[in-house]
Amino acid sequence: MDVKKANEKAQNLMKVFGMEEVYHSRIASFSKRMRQKVLIISSLLHNPELLFLDEPLSGLDANSVMVLKEILSIMAAKGKTIFYSSHIMDVVEKISNRIILINDGKIVADGSFMDLKEQNKEGTLEQIFNQLTGFNEHKAIAEEFVSIVQEV
Amino acid sequence: MKDFRTLKILDRFRGLFERFGIDYPVMRKILAVKLTMDGRGTPTVFNQQKKKQKPEENGFIKSLGMYVLISIVLIPIVNFGQNYLYQMSIFFGVVMFLVMTSMISDFSNVLLDVKDKSILHTKPIEKRTINAAKTVHICLYLFFLTMAIAGIPVVIGTVTHGLIFLIFSIFGLMFINLFIVVFTALIYNFILRFFDGEKLKDVINYVQIGLSIAVMVGYQLLGRAFSFVDMKITFSPSWWHFFIPPIWFGAPFALYFGHQSNKFLWLYFLLAFLIPVISIMIYIRMIPSFERNLQKLSNHSRKSKPRERRWKNWLMHTICRSREEKVFFRFADHMMRNEREFRLKVYPSLGMSLVIPFIFIFNQIHMTSFADMVSTKWYLAIYFSSLMIPTAVSMMKYSGKYKGAWIYKTAPVENYAPLFSAVLKVFIVDLYLPVFLIQSVIFVFIFGFKIVLDLLVVFVASILYMVICSRFLKGSLPFSESFENARQSAGVKLIPALILAGVFWGIHFAVTFIPYRVFSYLILLLGITIFSWKMVYRMVWGDS
Numbered sequence: 001m002d003v004k005k006a007n008e009k010a011q012n013l014m015k016v017f018g019m020e021e022v023y024h025s026r027i028a029s030f031s032k033r034m035r036q037k038v039l040i041i042s043s044l045l046h047n048p049e050l051l052f053l054d055e056p057l058s059g060l061d062a063n064s065v066m067v068l069k070e071i072l073s074i075m076a077a078k079g080k081t082i083f084y085s086s087h088i089m090d091v092v093e094k095i096s097n098r099i100i101l102i103n104d105g106k107i108v109a110d111g112s113f114m115d116l117k118e119q120n121k122e123g124t125l126e127q128i129f130n131q132l133t134g135f136n137e138h139k140a141i142a143e144e145f146v147s148i149v150q151e152v
Numbered sequence: 153m154k155d156f157r158t159l160k161i162l163d164r165f166r167g168l169f170e171r172f173g174i175d176y177p178v179m180r181k182i183l184a185v186k187l188t189m190d191g192r193g194t195p196t197v198f199n200q201q202k203k204k205q206k207p208e209e210n211g212f213i214k215s216l217g218m219y220v221l222i223s224i225v226l227i228p229i230v231n232f233g234q235n236y237l238y239q240m241s242i243f244f245g246v247v248m249f250l251v252m253t254s255m256i257s258d259f260s261n262v263l264l265d266v267k268d269k270s271i272l273h274t275k276p277i278e279k280r281t282i283n284a285a286k287t288v289h290i291c292l293y294l295f296f297l298t299m300a301i302a303g304i305p306v307v308i309g310t311v312t313h314g315l316i317f318l319i320f321s322i323f324g325l326m327f328i329n330l331f332i333v334v335f336t337a338l339i340y341n342f343i344l345r346f347f348d349g350e351k352l353k354d355v356i357n358y359v360q361i362g363l364s365i366a367v368m369v370g371y372q373l374l375g376r377a378f379s380f381v382d383m384k385i386t387f388s389p390s391w392w393h394f395f396i397p398p399i400w401f402g403a404p405f406a407l408y409f410g411h412q413s414n415k416f417l418w419l420y421f422l423l424a425f426l427i428p429v430i431s432i433m434i435y436i437r438m439i440p441s442f443e444r445n446l447q448k449l450s451n452h453s454r455k456s457k458p459r460e461r462r463w464k465n466w467l468m469h470t471i472c473r474s475r476e477e478k479v480f481f482r483f484a485d486h487m488m489r490n491e492r493e494f495r496l497k498v499y500p501s502l503g504m505s506l507v508i509p510f511i512f513i514f515n516q517i518h519m520t521s522f523a524d525m526v527s528t529k530w531y532l533a534i535y536f537s538s539l540m541i542p543t544a545v546s547m548m549k550y551s552g553k554y555k556g557a558w559i560y561k562t563a564p565v566e567n568y569a570p571l572f573s574a575v576l577k578v579f580i581v582d583l584y585l586p587v588f589l590i591q592s593v594i595f596v597f598i599f600g601f602k603i604v605l606d607l608l609v610v611f612v613a614s615i616l617y618m619v620i621c622s623r624f625l626k627g628s629l630p631f632s633e634s635f636e637n638a639r640q641s642a643g644v645k646l647i648p649a650l651i652l653a654g655v656f657w658g659i660h661f662a663v664t665f666i667p668y669r670v671f672s673y674l675i676l677l678l679g680i681t682i683f684s685w686k687m688v689y690r691m692v693w694g695d696s
Contacts, residue, residue: 003482026490029350029552 001046013041017064032059040068051075052083057091069095093125103133156187158292182272182285183292219300226305231312236409237417241402244324247301247369248398251331254297256360256367257496259290263337264356266449285441287333294329316408324401324424331397332430334435334590335472339363341438344445352448357492364500365507366371370396372511398437400424464581471577480574482494487631488582493552497635498544498583505540506587509533513598529664531599531606534591535657542649544583546624548575551631560629568629572693573685575630580615588614606664609674613656616681619688621649626692 009079014023017037027035036059043051049110051089056072057065076082086092092099093113101109101116109116109132113125120128159180169176174484230243263286272282302325310318339359347355403420464485472478488494512533551557560568592607624645661674 026350 006045010041010045013045014038017041017067033061033064036060037064048080050081050083052072053095054085055087057086057088065091089126089129090124099125101132103130153218156184158187159184162288162292169284172284173278173280174284175278178277178284179281179288179553182282183289186285186289187292216296216300219297220304222246222250223301223304226301227308229308230305234260237399237401237406240324240405241398243302243305243398244328244373244401246259247298247325248328248332249367250301251294251297251329252336252367253364253500255290255294255332255336256363257500259293260336260356260360261341262286262290263333264340264446264449265447269447279440279443283443290333291329294333298325311477313409317405320404320408324404327424327428328397328401334428334431336363336429337435337442338438341442341445344442344448353492355472357495360496360505361499365503368480368500368504369507372449372507397424398429400427420688467581471581472574474570477570477574477577479576480571484571484575484578484630485582487551488578491552491631493635494547494550494631497550498547501540501543502583502587505537506590508536508539509591509628510594512536526599529661531595531603532590532610532657532661532664534595534607534610535653535660536618537587537591538610538653538656539650540587540654541584541618542621542624542646544579545576545618545621546646548630549625549628550633550635552635554632554634557629557632558630567694569689569693571630572622572625573689576618579618584614584618605670605674606660609660609670609677612674612677612681613660616677617653617656619681619684620652622688622692624649 011020011023014020014037019034019037022030022034027038030038034112036056040056043053047129053072056068060068069091072084076095076097084092084096096113098112099116100107108129109119111119116125116128117123120131130138162180162183162397166176169179226246229239265286268282273279294536302321306318306325309321340356343355343359344352400420400423403417403424407417407421453541468478468481468485472481488498511529513525516528516530560571588611595603595607660673663669
């Protein structure tokens with residue numbers, strides 16, 4: 001892509017994200033949220049067909065999260081392939097066409113959310129994940145943690 | 153945590169700190185953490201696996217060896233001869249010069265550090281203690297530095313001149329160090345008061361660069377203060393000597409050992425004592441406001457202006473052929489102009505190389521006359537400015553933001569040859585050319601148009617010289633290593649490069665004796681440069 005075009009495009013995208021007045025500032029002076037937006041813009045600038053995102057929502061405020069989720073679903077609808085990794089299960093549940101759960105480096109489940117629900121008879125993706133990984137002592141661990149903190 | 157020997161020695165002065173209301177155990181803990189942090193090396197992004205696990209050691213302490221070498225030169229200056237004012241002024245001048253440059257470029261960050269604020273200020277520690285820790289931290293390093301530079305000469309001087317010499321030197325050096333720390337702090341305080349946010353950081357950067365140049369030029373002035381007449385050094389005091397601190401500190405030696413006594417010497421002596429004491433008093437007064445203003449460093453003002461540089465765009469399209477090279481050219485251009493730490497390390501040597509040829513020329517005018525000088529080949533003094541090339545080129549591989557070097561690995565390029573050639577082209581355009589052009593204009597003004605051809609030769613020779621110096625970049629990509637690593641490796645490696653500059657000068661000098669051959673030499677040099685650029689592009693840069 002030509003410099004001029006890239007520059008214009010980036011500037012427009014920054015404007016959409018409400019950051020046009022810091023376009024010429026140093027990234028070092030940005031907050032976590034602003035940096036995350038810059039990263040998202042720079043990954044999309046060349047209009048890629050295939051996209052890998054690792055926790056793209058981290059650091060964003062609630063409104064920007066909604067915007068980004070919408071961006072991802074529109075792009076997916078337009079035929080782009082998006083790989084998306086996250087630990088926040090309810091987001092994954094809502095925006096993914098196909099979910100792969102990985103535990104200890106091994107794939108433990110693969111399919112759409114509906115498929116997974118049918119296979120595991122649990123309500124939410126979080127619960128499915130817990131069930132598949134055989135993790136059910138979260139309460140006990142939490143209680144132990146608090147008791148150590150409080151020294152009782 | 154390791155118990156530092158330095159801190160054990162510091163324990164002896166515990167009472168002194170406590171008298172100033174400092175919580176000594178807390179300060180000691182803060183210092184121990186700071187020293188441990190300094191000992192941690194900064195791994196480079198790409199050759200992490202190359203380095204073996206080494207025990208923690210301080211890079212700064214390791215770099216002191218260089219200074220010990222320099223100090224050997226000082227031994228005769230201190231010990232032989234009877235002109236105490238001259239000798240001791242030179243001695244203190246060298247010490248001040250080295251300590252000051254080191255203070256500005258290496259320890260300013262410590263002085264201006266706001267990182268520990270979020271950790272320390274939330275704890276019930278008095279600001280006074282935090283500040284003391286900061287100051288002691290800097291002073292420890294300055295102490296080591298001063299010891300490395302002055303240690304051997306002072307010991308040998310004591311043997312020849314006696315114990316009084318030792319006492320005078322210790323007090324002199326102590327006051328000099330105090331003066332330097334306080335002086336830089338005062339300057340920073342002054343800037344902090346008037347600027348804010350990103351602008352502040354830029355101004356600090358420019359002041360640091362300006363100070364470094366001023367120190368270098370001042371060091372040259374010191375030599376001018378004494379004139380050599382019939383091989384005897386005479387000194388006639390005049391008003392501007394009051395602005396050259398090393399002379400103040402040289403005065404007590406002249407008074408005591410030289411048995412000289414005039415009112416100027418006493419005045420210098422008085423200044424040597426009074427100025428540091430007064431500045432410390434002002435400094436202590438100012439600490440609270442300094443701390444408050446320091447907070448401004450973490451503010452972010454949100455104004456900045458874009459600048460479009462038409463001519464640079466045009467230049468880029470003319471001198472860069474491939475697309476990759478253009479991209480890297482733009483990248484390197486941004487890095488060299490915007491990265492503050494890089495500017496701080498490289499720009500002072502640019503300023504210096506701008507000034508040096510003129511210092512030599514003024515010297516020459518001083519010795520003979522202007523009319524005589526113009527008819528000589530002194531215009532070749534412009535070669536002195538190319539002495540900055542090896543230093544600057546070897547700095548290209550460092551950056552304050554070296555961690556961003558992952559970008560090279562993600563960039564879709566086959567080899568890094570365009571990167572290296574773009575970086576060198578930016579170096580010529582951004583750094584070398586401005587200096588060279590200014591000098592050329594002034595030189596043509598002094599020597600007349602007859603030297604234009606010679607100046608072209610110098611320019612081409614400098615490019616060839618730079619290509620040869622690009623060897624220093626081998627093994628790492630531009631801007632991919634921390635400046636911390638630079639301190640350890642600089643110095644000795646550059647000596648062959650400096651000799652090479654002499655060779656270029658010598659050939660050019662010889663050629664000027666053959667009439668009408670300068671032009672042929674220019675063509676020949678141009679051919680060699682183009683050929684070697686192409687060869688280095690393919691053979692050296694291509695496979696790193």
